[in-house]
Amino acid sequence: MLTPDLGHGVGLRRQHFAEILANPPSLGWFEVISENFMVPGGNPRRVLARIRERFPVVLHGVSLSIGSTDPLDERYLDELAALARDVEPAYVSDHLCWTGVRGQNGHDLYPVPYTEQALAHVVARVERVQERLGRRILLENPSSYLTFRQSTLSEAEFLAEVARRADCGILLDVNNVFVSAHNHGFDALAYLDTIPVDRVGQFHLAGHSRREQLLLDTHDHAVPDGVWDLYRAAVARFGRVPTLVEWDDKIPPLARLLEESATAARIEAGVLGAAGSRRAHG
16 A cells, blocks of 8 residues: 655644644644534634645544445535545545444444455445545554454454455554454454555554453553554554554643654654664674
C-alpha cells in the first residue's frame, strides 16, 4: 500500500483550533474525523481550510458501517466524497466494523463475524465505496470485547484477506491489537506477522483503560509502555509508516499531544536506525 511519507501527526480537535492557527506546530500532518466536517460552511470548515493550506490532512470516518447488512448510505457517501474533493486528503480511512442496522445507529464500532460469508459481503461493499470515492481507502482493525462462535478466521486473517480481495489498505491500530490480544488471549506479535507488509498505510497509537479483566479502548490518556513496545515491533516489521497519536477524551493541551507524537518519532528512528546498522554489519 503506497501512501505519502507523512511522518507523524495528531488528531485535529476543537480545543486546539485557536492555538494551531496562531502558532502552527512542527508536525507532519493532522487527522480529522470526517463526520465532524461534512457540513459545508461554518467555523470547523473554515479552520480546516486554513490548516489544509499548511499541513497534509487525512480523513478518518466512524460511520461508514462497512460490515452492516443495511444498504450503504448513499447520502453519507455523497457528503464524504464532497468533503474529500474539497480537502484533497492524503487518504481516507474508516473501521472494519458495523455501527448500526435497520436504520438505527448504535454510535459504537461493533465487530463482524470472521466468516467467508461476511468476508464476501465486506469486500463487495469496500469495492463499491472505493469506486464511489474514486480512491482506495484504509480499513482499521477495531478493538473488541467478544467473539463469534461462527468465526472461521482470525481477525488478522480476515483483515488481510479483505485488503487483498478488495485492493484496499490497512490502518493498523497498534493499541487496538494490544487491547484485543489481552481481551481474547491471542498473540499480538503473531497478529502483526499475519498482516501483509504492503497493505499497511497508517498506524494508530493511543491509551486504554482497564475495567476488571478487560482493557477498554478509551483514548483518554497517554500511550502505555506495552503499546509502545508493540509499536516497536510494528515498525520493525512494516517500516516507516505515517503514525498518529489518538487522544479523544480528557484531551490534554496541544503541547502534551505533540510530546507523544515526538516520542513515536524517536522510537521509529531508533528502530529503523538499529535495523540499518544490523544490515550494514550483517
